[in-house]
Amino acid sequence: MNLKEKILGTALTDGQTAYFYLGQVGFIIKYNEKYILIDGYLSDYVDKNCCSENVKWERKYPAPMSADELDFIDYVFCTHSHFDHTDPYTLSAMAKVNKKAQYFASVTFCNELEKYGIDKASIHGVVADKTYTVGGFSFMPIPAAHETLNTDEGGNYHELGFILTLGKTKVYHSGDCCMYDGLSKRICGCDVLMLPINGRDYYRTVVKDIIGCFDSVEAITLAKEANASLLIPMHFDLYAVNEVNPAYFVDCLYKINPSQCFHMFMPGEKYVFEK
DSSP states (O other): OOHHHHHHHOOOOTTEEEEEEEETTEEEEEETTEEEEESOOOSOHHHHHSOOSSOOOOBSSOOSSOGGGGGGOOEEEOOSSSTTTSOHHHHHHHHHHOSSOEEEEETTTGGGGGGGTOOGGGEEEEOTTOOEEETTEEEEEEEOBSSSOOBOTTSOBSSEEEEEEETTEEEEEOOSOBOOTTHHHHHTTOSEEEEEOBOOOHIIIIISOOOOOOBHHHHHHHHHHHTOSEEEEESSSSBGGGOOOHHHHHHHHHHHOTTOEEOOOOTTOEEEEEO
C-alpha cells in the first residue's frame, strides 16, 4: 500500500484527525473526509536552485509520495514563500491533476502562486488574526517570526502560522517560526502543536544565510506554556546543513516537561489523534 492509498483508506471517527508526514514541515491532515496539505515539499527544487558556495542543499531521503498523486487534496496552506514551503515543482505538478483545491497564503505573496499554474480563483490571500471558515472547519492565521516578524508596508505579515479548528481539536502549525512575545497566549488552548526544532546560530544565519526557527528547548517550553496535549517536532531531518539530532529534542523534553506527549514522525508515517 502506497501513501496515497493509506491516506484515502484511513477511517476516522467524528472526533479524530489523522496526520501524515511528508518531510521537512509538510503534512497532510485528514478530517471529516477532507484533506488539508500544509507546506508540502515533494521535490528537489531547493537542491537544484538554491545551492551556493557556502551551502549545498541535498535531500537526505526521497519524498514519500509524488506531487502528481495529490488530486484528492481539498485545501492547501502555504505558511511563507520559501521554496521548501511554497514549492514551485510540487504546486505546479499538483495544479495539473487537481482543479478543486483551494489555496491559502499571506496576502503579501499569494499572487506568486499563479506562476505555478494555479487558477487565480482558487487562490485566497489571508491576513493574521482573522478567522476564516471553509469546508466544515475554521482557521486563523497568526504571525510567525522567521527570525523576526516581517511585514509589508500595509502591516501584513509575510510569514504566518495557522490554527486549524477541526471539530473539537485545535491544531497549530507554526511554519518556520521563532519565539516572540505573546505567542504562547495566542496558541493557548491548542491541542496539537507542530513546531520546528532546527534552531538557529550565527554561522547558519550570517555565514550561510539560513534563517532559523525554534530550537528544542523553546519548542518544548512553548508547548508547556500552551498546555498542549501533543507536540510534533518538525524541520529537523531533511537537509544535513540545517538538521538537529532528534535525540537532543527527546533529552530536552524529559528535562523540561517529562509528562509532555510527543510524536517523532518518520516520512510517510500516519498518526491518529483523538481529543
